[in-house]
Amino acid sequence: MNQATDNRRATPRIRGWASNRQLLYQFLVIAAVTGFAYYLFSNAQANLNRQSIATGFGFLSQEAGFDIGETVVEYSAGDTYRRALIAGACNTLKVSFIGIILSVTIGTLVGMARISGNWLVSTLASAYVESLRNVPLLLQLFFLYALATDVFPHPREALSPITGVFLTNRGLYFGIPAMAPAYKFAGIAFLITLAALMPLRYWARRYRDNTGKILPINAISALLCIGVPLIVWILGGAPREMDVPELRGFNFRGGASISPEFGALLLGLVLYTSAFVAEVVRSGIESVNKGQTEAAVSLGLKRPHVLNLVVLPQAMRVIVPPLTNQMLNLTKNSSLAVGIGYPDFVSTANTTINQTGQAIEGVGLILALYLFFSLVTSFIMNWYNKRIALVER
Amino acid sequence: MTEKNEIIRFEGVHKWFGEFHVLRDINLSVYEGERIVICGPSGSGKSTLIRCINRLEEHQRGSIVVDGIELNHTIKNIEKIRAEVGMVFQQFNLFPHLTILENLTVGPIWVRKTPRKEAEATARDYLERVRIAHQATKYPGQLSGGQQQRAAIARSLCMKPKVMLFDEPTSSLDPEMVKEVLDVMIDLAEDGMTMLVVTHEMGFAKRVGDRVIFMDEGVIVEENKPALFFEHPSKPRTQEFLRQILEH
Numbered sequence: 106m107n108q109a110t111d112n113r114r115a116t117p118r119i120r121g122w123a124s125n126r127q128l129l130y131q132f133l134v135i136a137a138v139t140g141f142a143y144y145l146f147s148n149a150q151a152n153l154n155r156q157s158i159a160t161g162f163g164f165l166s167q168e169a170g171f172d173i174g175e176t177v178v179e180y181s182a183g184d185t186y187r188r189a190l191i192a193g194a195c196n197t198l199k200v201s202f203i204g205i206i207l208s209v210t211i212g213t214l215v216g217m218a219r220i221s222g223n224w225l226v227s228t229l230a231s232a233y234v235e236s237l238r239n240v241p242l243l244l245q246l247f248f249l250y251a252l253a254t255d256v257f258p259h260p261r262e263a264l265s266p267i268t269g270v271f272l273t274n275r276g277l278y279f280g281i282p283a284m285a286p287a288y289k290f291a292g293i294a295f296l297i298t299l300a301a302l303m304p305l306r307y308w309a310r311r312y313r314d315n316t317g318k319i320l321p322i323n324a325i326s327a328l329l330c331i332g333v334p335l336i337v338w339i340l341g342g343a344p345r346e347m348d349v350p351e352l353r354g355f356n357f358r359g360g361a362s363i364s365p366e367f368g369a370l371l372l373g374l375v376l377y378t379s380a381f382v383a384e385v386v387r388s389g390i391e392s393v394n395k396g397q398t399e400a401a402v403s404l405g406l407k408r409p410h411v412l413n414l415v416v417l418p419q420a421m422r423v424i425v426p427p428l429t430n431q432m433l434n435l436t437k438n439s440s441l442a443v444g445i446g447y448p449d450f451v452s453t454a455n456t457t458i459n460q461t462g463q464a465i466e467g468v469g470l471i472l473a474l475y476l477f478f479s480l481v482t483s484f485i486m487n488w489y490n491k492r493i494a495l496v497e498r
Numbered sequence: 499m500t501e502k503n504e505i506i507r508f509e510g511v512h513k514w515f516g517e518f519h520v521l522r523d524i525n526l527s528v529y530e531g532e533r534i535v536i537c538g539p540s541g542s543g544k545s546t547l548i549r550c551i552n553r554l555e556e557h558q559r560g561s562i563v564v565d566g567i568e569l570n571h572t573i574k575n576i577e578k579i580r581a582e583v584g585m586v587f588q589q590f591n592l593f594p595h596l597t598i599l600e601n602l603t604v605g606p607i608w609v610r611k612t613p614r615k616e617a618e619a620t621a622r623d624y625l626e627r628v629r630i631a632h633q634a635t636k637y638p639g640q641l642s643g644g645q646q647q648r649a650a651i652a653r654s655l656c657m658k659p660k661v662m663l664f665d666e667p668t669s670s671l672d673p674e675m676v677k678e679v680l681d682v683m684i685d686l687a688e689d690g691m692t693m694l695v696v697t698h699e700m701g702f703a704k705r706v707g708d709r710v711i712f713m714d715e716g717v718i719v720e721e722n723k724p725a726l727f728f729e730h731p732s733k734p735r736t737q738e739f740l741r742q743i744l745e746h
Contacts, residue, residue, distance in 0.1 A: 317611040
């Protein structure tokens, strides 16, 4: 508060601020903008009245009456438009969330591969990046969707590259372990282990501080995360029954499945975005001065320590802002789902607009949702970026 | 000097950067406690020579033995040698994301496996010695060039090295900061540290150097005691070089 007032006092008065001519210009601009906004508003109002379309969000409570191909939340055609839009939003969230995790992971690996000393690895990574990011995403989506629906066979002649996995033009079907209480317990055990890792890692750091001994804490963490649930699963009777999809009638039943629409969209988004993420990661690592690595190895630090203690912390501050952009891009690009029929938010909102005629409200909702997703992502990433920012002079 | 232990030995060392023959048949022995100043025109291979000692550069022929360990492709040996050999760079190369104290403790904690308290106590001792004790919690970007270079020297000293290498430590400093860094280096020399210093600070060479080595085009042209080296250079190439750096 104090600082704010100080700043204001410190700011010199802009010269000519009081000039009448400038005041006049400002007034004219404001008047023009307000006038244009009023024209748009009254024009829309008049047109809506002429077509006797009611404004407002009352339509949200009406029955939607259309089906959605796949949903995360419970939904049927008898539900309201509100429910339909929520289902669409959840679908957008699902593909964006999984897409972001996969593209950041794959992108990081490809980016590191690109600066690898191994010629084959770096050339393959370059080819991956250059071919994927230079083909328009919509084209890639059409291609992948065509591949999934036209090239893959009918369920009756399904391709089965691995036992229990079936590739068909209705989607990818695969077996999952049949539900048993042991899995629930193993899942809970996994979450508890995950929660226990934080105090464990804290203790390991204290132990290092006090004794100087360095524990292989990452390996121990990984081992615990796999080992503890495994033990619980064995104690729970080690159920091994599988729920394998079976051909019944025209399609597979049972197991789990990925629809061609979701599969093509996710794969397309991940391939495309990971190519950009790879470049972001590569440039971030290359931005760290070579002298930093030299100074670190001169102390006798081992390669992984050089990377973790010296190079990555400095690369991260270069990587995070453009990486946030790529996450936002992926979320916004997921609206290309419309092109291949994945029922994302834009798709359900479009259907809603077509049926109700509430175009202004519908488009407003689309804008608001994407703005909300983007702001949340930016907020989290800005917070992280502040935490790792460098202190300069 | 011969009664002292030999700590670094170059035997017939050659190095190429692509087509460029940067080191030609280098033979050199450094004994414990010796202070060696290496000078020569730019591109003469003097930096490359000392960077070979901790394998920041790889030599292609001949052998280099440091502290009884031969430098080869065994990464374990290289890491062991690097821990025993301190390096000070022209550009300081402090880690900008760590405080001065963290810069000084990262080596002892992760390489020497020293408890943090002990590492921090040692670090504070050395900061005291290089006269920047009050800067411990600041970041490198908040320090002047001379202070950064002194912190960098302290960072190397915290590893308790047997040899210190200095690669033009004062070349990127403002003139008034050169002295504060040289003073620290003189202190260090008087404590008996084995030092190899690439520098054109002839005052420093005369004051603490046991031997001066003059390099040109990848060859050790001449080596001698500082007094003799500066007063009676024997080779014409050395005479020409000294004329150029001393006549202003």
